[in-house]
Structures are given as C-alpha cells and as structure tokens.
Amino acid sequence: MQRVGVFVCWCGSNIAGTVDVQAVSEALKNEPGVVFSANYQYMCSQAGQEMIKTAVKEHHLTGIVVCSCSPRMHEATFRKTAVAAGLNPYMVEIANIREQCSWVHKDVTAGTEKAIILGKAAIAKVNLNTPLTPGESPVTKRALVIGGGIAGIQTALDIADAGFPVDVVEKQPTIGGKMAQLDKTFPTLDCAACILTPKMVDVAQNDKIRIFSYSEVTDVRGFVGNFDVTIKKKARFVKEDVCTGCGACVEKCPMKKIPNEFNLGMDNRHAIYIPFAQAVPKVATIDPDACNMLKNGKCGICSKVCAAGAIDYKQKDEIIEETYGAIVVATGFNPISMEKFDEYAYSQSKDVITSLEFERLTNAAGPTAGMLVRPSDGKHPHTLVFVQCVGSRCESCAEKGKEYCSKICCMYTAKHAMLTRDKYPDTEVYVFYVDVRTPGKNFDEFYRRAVEEYGVKYVKGMVGKIVPEGDKLKVQASDLIANKQLHLDADLVVLAAAIEPDHSARPLATMLTASMDTNDFFTEAHPKLRPVESPTAGVFLSGTCQGPKDIPETVSQAGAAASKVIGLLVKDKLTGNPCVAIANELTCNGCSSCERVCPYGAISYLDKEFRMPDRTTKIRRVASVNPAVCQGCGACTVACPSGAMDLNGFMNNQIMAEVDAICK
Amino acid sequence: MKHNNDLREEILRMSGVDTAKCMKCGKCSATCPAYDEMEYHPHQFVGMVEIGEIEPLLSSESLYKCLSCFACVDRCPRGVAPAKVVEAVRLTAIRRQGANHMTANDVPLILETDTPPQLLVSAFRKYTK
Amino acid sequence: MQKITREQLIDQASELLANGTVSTVLGWGAGEFGYDVTPTLFKTAEEMQNGFVFNDFCGANFSKYLVSKTKTLEGKLLVFLKPCDTYSFNQLLTEHRFDREKVYVVGIPCEGMADIAKVKEISGEGISSIASDGDRIVVTTLYADAPVKIDARNVLAERCIHCKSKKHVAYDTLLGEEGDVVASARFDEVTRLESMTPDERFAFWQNELSKCIRCNACRDACPACTCETCVFDNPKSGVENKSPSNSFEEQMFHIIRAFHVAGRCTDCGECARVCPQNIPLHLLNRKFIKDINTFYGEYQAGAEVGSRSPLTDYTTEDLEPSEIFVGRNEHA
C-alpha cells in the first residue's frame, strides 16, 4: 500500500477563491492510502516545496498528490521536489484544480465538490504508480548521410568539421548530384562547377569523411544513437583504391554508343566511364549492361591499357555494415517525366527539351561544349520559347503532374532566358508564365534585369500546344494581357518541368520508418519549429527530399541538419522518456496488431521460449518494445486484443482507477 | 464585384465547375482551336462567370463558336473544365429562348456519309436541351 | 446434402497418412448424438474408419484448433477446411498464430450445414438417430412412430443461408471443384435493425442479451479469440469477470468481445452456431463488418494473408465519428 501525501494549493485566491481548500484537504484525508493532507497558500513556492519535503520525511510518504494548477505548469517542479525528498519523480500526480476547476466554475459548492473528485482521481492513480526510471542508451559518434548532392556534401562537411566521422552514401559513381549538372547559378551567375567542385574535393580530402559512391542503403535497423545500417557497394569492376582516373581505359573502350546519363542522353559515353572530369571519387566505372567483357567475356581492352592494373572483371558487390548515431536523408530530386504531356510534343521533337537538358546544352563541359544549338540539326536557334509550370501546380493531372509549386523554375528560367540573350543577342526569347514567383534576396531584381536589360519577352499566359512542322515548332499560346492567342514559330522550346523526390526516397522512408507526405517528400517533425528533423528520432532531413528548394536554401538547411546531428552526437548517452509502452510477454499473442499502429517502428518480435506448468517448453512469438524509440502515445495499447500492451505512467488500471474515482 | 449571383450559382451548378480553382494561366485559351472566332475566349468565360459578369457572354456569338472539342478540359492543369462553363452559359441562353434548336428528328435530314459523327454529337449537344 | 462423401475424405487422409506427408488428422468425430459432431484427432486410417464422421452437422471451424495443436504435435497436421474456415485460417496466419509449415490443408466443398435447432423444430425433441439421405435428413425420434424426412435446404444454418464464399482462400489440396465468392444478403438483418428506432433496437437487444448465461462458448469457439489469456480471465485487465455480477458487465462482455474481433472477424458464424441460447451474436460482428465496409471500403478479413485490418490502419480523409449517422436511413 502506498503512503500518500495530499497537498492542496490555494494559489493565492486563484484556487481558494472558488474552492474551499480546507474542505478539500479534509475530504481527501480519508481516501485510501492517504496518510497526510494539508493545504498551503503557494505550493510551488520555496516554502510550499519545503512543506512537501518535510512531510515526505516525517510521514514516510511514497506518493504525492498536489492539487494545484495544470500539470503542464508545475508537474516538472513537483517532480524535482520529490527527487529532492528522496522519491522517484514519477510518484507525483497533479490534480488540476485551477485551470480545470476554480477558473472555470463560479459556484463554490460545485467547485469544491469537483476539486475533491479530481483529487480522489489523482489519489486513485498515484496508488497504482510505480517508480519509473528512464532508459539510457549510448550514442555511436558517427553519422550517415544518404545522398551526395550539395545537401549531403554540405551536411557531411559541417558534421566532419565538428570532429565527428561521417559516411556519405551516393548511388551514382560520383558525388555532386544535380548541382554538378548545372551551368550557372542564380542570382549571381557564378558557375556551378566553380563553387561545387572545391567542396567535392574537400569531402574527398577530409579524413573524417568516407564516401561510398555507387552504393545504396539496403537495410536500417536500430534507433536513435544506434542505427545498424547495411550498405551495398555495387561492383564497379574497377579497384577504387588503385584507379588513378587517368582515363586511358575510357579512351580505348570500343563500346561508345551508350547514352550518357550525365548529359541526359544528349551524347554518348563508353561502357567504362568517368561521369565528368571533376568526379569524386575520380575513378572509372564499368557499366555491366554495356560491357562486352562482362556480358560475353570478349574484349578486355581496358584491362590491357590500365597501367595501374585497376580493372577487376570479377569484382562482386560489397556489403558494408556500420553503426551510426544519426542519419541524414539528402536524397534530392529529379525532374518529372515529360512523356505524358502530349501537347508539348516532348517525345516527338528533339528540339523540345527540359530545363535540365538546357543546362547541359549551355554548359561548357556539356555535349556541345556550351554552344547553344538545336539537338535535332545542330543549328543555332533564333526563337526560343520557355514554358513555365509544366507539371507544377497541376491539380487535375495527378498521373502526370504535381499539385505543388516546384519553386525553383521561375528563377532558373529567368537565368536561362537572360544568359541566352546575353550570349546570343540575335535571339528572340519568350517566357510564358502563370505567375512569376521570385521571393528571395536579389531574386526579383534578377528577374527584372532579364526583362529590362536583356529584353526577354515575358508573356502572361500558358502555351496550349506545340506542333513540330518542318524544322520549326509551331507554338500556340495565350497572351492574357493582350487578350490574344499567339502563334509563334520557335526553334527551341524549353519546358520548366516540375521536380519530384528521387524514387529511392520511398523505400528508404520505409526502412527508416520516417513518414512522407502524399508527394513522397519527407515530413518534418514540426513544419515550423523542427523543420530539419524527421518525426523519427535520429533521422534528419537535408535538401529537396523535404520539399522543393534552391541551392542557397538547400545549403542552409544542410547546415541546420548538421547542427542537429552534432547536437545529438556530442551526447554520450541519451536519456529516454520512461513513460513508454511495455509488453507483457505472458499474455502477448504475437499478432502484430501493435506493430502495425506504432508510428515509430518501436515494436519488434522475438521468438521466446516459455516454460509451461507441465514442465514442457513452448516457443512463442512475443512483442518487445524498444524504450529508446517509443514515444509513449499508447496507440498499441488499444490495438492489442489481449491487453498485453500497457503504457508506463498511463497504465490501463491507472486510467480505470481514475474513471472509477470520478464516477463513484 | 458580383453582378448576377443567382445566375452565376446556376451556371456553376449546371456545369459542375469550380471556377475558384482557376489559377489564370490561360492554357485553355492557348489550346483553343476556335480562339480567333471568339469574342470572349475560354479563360474569359471562366473569369467572367467567376465574377458574375454573365450577360455579355449570353449575348455573344462566342457561345456558338466553341466547338466543344474539350481540348481545354483536357489540358487545364487545375481541372476547371472551361468547355463545361461555356456549355452551361449556352444552355442558359437556349433555355431563355425557350426552344431547342435541334431535335433528334432533325438529325437524319442533315446526316451525310462524310459527316464526322463527333460533329453531329457536338452539334446535338450544343443545340439541344 | 454434401457433394463430397465421408469415404472420399478418409481416402484422401489415409493416403497422406500412408505416405508420411502428415502425422495426424484433425477431423470430425462422433459425439453423443448424431448431430453433436466433435473435433477429433486421428492418427491412423483405421481410427478414421472407426470414428470419423462427415455429415450435414460438421459445422465446426477447425482453424482455431491449429493454434494449440500445431505447438504440441510431431509432424504435420492434416486439417479439413470448408471455404468459410479458410478465411479464419488465413487470418490466424496473418496474426502469426501458428506455423503454416506444420499444417496440411485439405479444402473441401460445402453445400451448407444444417442447424439442429431448426431440425428439432420439425422433428421434435428426443432424436435417437439422424442420417443424411441425398438432399434429405432422416430423423428418428423417441416419440414419433415413423422417421421424419426433412429437406436439408429447409434447415440450413443461418450463416449458410447467407454464405459469403464458396471459394477456398487457402489449401494444399482441394477436393471437388473450386467455387466463387458469392453475393450474399448477410447484411440484410443488420440493415433491418438499423432502420428501427433506437427504442426498438434497444428492446431487441435487451431481449436477446438477457438470454445470455455467460457460458463463454462464443468466445471459446471464435477463431479470432485465440488470446493466450483472455482479458475477461485476466485479473490485471480491469475488465475481468468470469460470471457477470451485474447486468452491465453482461453487455460490456458482448461489446468488448465484438470490438476485440472487429476488423479481424471473418464472419465465420461460429459464435452464433455454438450459442446455447441462440443469441444472434453474429449480428454484432456483422455490424462492425458492415460499418467498416461502408466507412473505410470493402474489407474481408482473411481473404489474404498479411492484409492490414482497417482498425489498425487509417487515411487522412477518414469519416469523422460525428459523421457516421449522416444520411443513414432510419427513424431518428
């Protein structure tokens, strides 16, 4: 039996004005377990807390009930008092007789009556309280960054800078991501390679950072502080530590008609390839689907020309298992497919291209060495039409577009238009827009410069259809301001395709038990106050995996994610919340209902041997809760048909005791 | 400024279109093959119905220039369906005149082997109700 | 009335026993009377010849027995499952209640089982023998001079009249022809109750539940009630009660029982079949099934292994609890 002390607070006149505190403490004196009951002007004051401590000592109290303000206000205070008096902090219950009684009721009789009932409920609960100790778990001081684009790079550099080891997993043969494909960057027009490649080199040279390129995360287990991650390092058939990146193999490879992914298929690469000159790691990779040697054992030229002896046709996928304290998701984005937008003739004409293809077309390291020419005939285009919002803000066409604004298109289209006019003053450049959205430092000024200084023709209206005719593209569009339908003969059309999260994000979210929205963007723990954390503890978000972002925004979020990771990794131990679910192995059926409703993936199952009364043993599947992952919502307790799942601090019998006390 | 709220409500109900969804991109008008024939263009139908300015539409020849090809319905990124708005305004005009311009019996008389069936269907849709 | 014969089942089982595929057969055995067929374990073909029964009273759903039997038996257990039983079988697999590898399922077609209460209504009490003869059931009683012949279709169990599926959703061997999921009017009675006034409904259930003697047969026969320890037997659950001490505890039992199996109940009808008081308990389960289908889309528990029960699932667009009565056809 508990020895309970009841402490009724007057809160000056806040409570005492409507509740007869003397009557309350008198009435509660005779409740089961109560050995001491008193009231005082300000329970939360120094003197009030001393009174509690003294009573605990003098009356050997094992539980405390404070009838006072909301537990949201002073539960923490009184828990500290309990600890100071030598009690477990979870042996304290609060009866909220201020916010939920004296302040909302005017009648003293009714208020007093209710306060007594609320006190009884708290006493009934505290009688069933047990001391709780928060679990502690160690923190592995290493972080994993999934994705090696600018988001992943920046996060990794910042974490490494604080002295923690970081592994970066990138599924392509090189880090760099989408930014490596870009030409210039708005609004300052510095070249992407000039600002990105030094960072890539920093990553490569940082002794705290390991790069797993051409690799994928295949399994994640564990929880915050201790994620056990399996990484598959795909065979690239080149020894990474031996290859010097000289490129002799690439030059001699006879298979040279493989569409080059890095240039979005606008030119070809060899079966053995280095994606681009500044690739990190600068190591060749053999495409197993294209290489003759790997397909049918004939060729082997690359092996012969490699002075370093780096080629290894027998290389196998490598499985790496590592433990991490924190995981940062930086899986990035892709432009959506334009195949389904029949009206824009993307599949019919080579001269209808996406903006990312335009980037490669104008990039000095691109397929045309930066010469802006038509992909179809290599001729210089005179009339260019840029179409914005292709697939963005598309509500009716879920099967081909996206409902959201892709955010970056307005600015890069202004950039493309401006650069075209700058380099080729003989061109006519039209931009068809729905709205021009340019919030951001120096962004609107940039867009206005395109119009005012460079003579880009911005037309308010959408393009309705594009029909290839001869060597022209017949563009039919609206000019809503002039209230005219325009018919243009264009040489090149550039579509500002909506962007979507990378397809690897969805399976990764499942592995991480991190939640996603309907568009497959990762959800943040709080949209305003915790924007770089996922609801799953220890998983952080960086870059466009969380939503469309431009480079400055991505870099700032990457830094923010890094600082959250650092904040976690500096801790030696994590202290949990002891109010977590607990499974009773004896009554658990192992039916998985609880696992299905757990938002955190905190429940797993194990086959456990039980000794039966007849001395036989029986192996049963039973649930086990990871207290470091459980957040204590209690969804599992109701899903459990056998009542085997319960929640510390809010046990079934405690809540029912409260119900009984209130309804008695 | 809402001119004729009752009529507006009726047209919205008849067409089943939510004009508030329109983001004023003009893709409907950009895609319209009858654009140059029309005094008021598809996006204007949506916009004018939205603000209740419907009388000018009712008296405009544009009503009968719409081919009901539904290209605008197909292309609209917001699912607004301008052709259905045009259709509803047209219906309103026809109802006011109190008669159908075409009955099923008229169809065989104008039926020619090389008439595209789609034309007949859309003409029938346009001039009946 | 059954198209499949006792001999066919014995042959199939004997073969599997002989070739070592299975070590034991879970089948129907004779009870005290011809109609109270009892689940029985058979180890040999001979035992089956002597004790195995297959007739129009073999309603028992064996899937639940697999939970305990597979834990103790050596080798594989052969079990005969009717189409409706296979749904329970799958549901139990979904809940990891037994090891699929330890079971060999012989799917058998079912033409519907007879309800002994309905038979007795025609024949009267004192049945001394009962046998199937084609489409008829021949009953001899102590009090009648001549055997009574009853058309088996007239005494079909309620759950069989509203059979939801002739299709086996799980089996290793199938005897006879595979059937289909059939359109049934199983929710009609629920709909009829829904269309009553609350007062009428209250009176209906007051009448029905007042018959309950808390024998727990409904729970004990239910294939969804396989808890290691039932909350009603567990002093720590807070709702423990072996026998009701007041009227409220009685309905609490039935509401909690139905809620515990909601989303997992395959509508096999065992609860109503075994109720000695003939309380239409299946209506409570069907009400949950009907609501789940209406609110969250069609769901048949056990149709496939691993499916997620609608009550452990959600969509962000779900109906609000305040909206469930909107547009319901009834007297308010």
Added chain:
Amino acid sequence: MQVTEYKPLIVAFCCNWCSYAGADLAGNNRLAYPADVKIIRVPCSCRVNPTFILRAFQRGADGVIICGCHPGDCHYTSGNYYTRRRMATLFSMLDFLGIERERTRVEWVSAAEGAKFAATMNEFAQKVAALGENKRLEDLRCKK
C-alpha cells in the same frame, strides 16, 4: 433555466498535447463550463481504450467525450487517426444497441482553442442533461 434540470456526470478524455492544453486555456481565459465535466489526461486520444468508455458508463457516467489534436496535428503524427476509426465504429455499435448517440462524442480541440473547448463542453453537457440519467447501458440485459 429549469430548477429541476438533471446534473449529468461527464467524463472527458483529453490528449496531453492539444486538448488538455485547450482546456487549460479555457481556464486561463475564465471560460465557464459545467462542473459536471471531469477531465482525465491521456498522452494521446489513441490511448483511450473503448473499455475505459464502457467502464465510465458502467460506473455511472452519463456522457463520455474524447478530445484530441486535430487530424494531421497529432503530436505522435497518427494517433488521432486511429482514434477516429476506433470511435466511429464503437459509437456506431453503441447506437446499434439502442444507446443514445448523444452520450458519446469525439471532438478535436487544439491547444489554441480554449473557447472551442468550453463551448463544446457546454453544448455536450446540455445534450447529455436533456437525455437524463444513463439507464440503457445498464439495463440492456434485463428484460422488462
């Protein structure tokens, strides 16, 4: 106001993060509601087991209301979605048994909605008071 009006007993389960805070806010703003309403704090509305509700009725409650965060705002991301399904099916079942619908309710109250909390409690208490004493849940088995 009727003098003989029945004083009902109402149990309100409030989730710690939104509705309990909403109730506190009602207090801070001194928004009155009947003292018949007694609040039990739970971490999340999904902690409310149907058994608790039946237990409350068994012990003499006249109405039970469950308050949680608005859908989409759950502190635990999805708890209240489960609540929504569980309570919808439970309430429909109680109605099926002939129990008065107005005795049970789910309301989403955010931490900012003190006024909504008070208004909801006033309205709910009024409805339950009009129904009078909870007899049906106790009487279901006893044939008259």
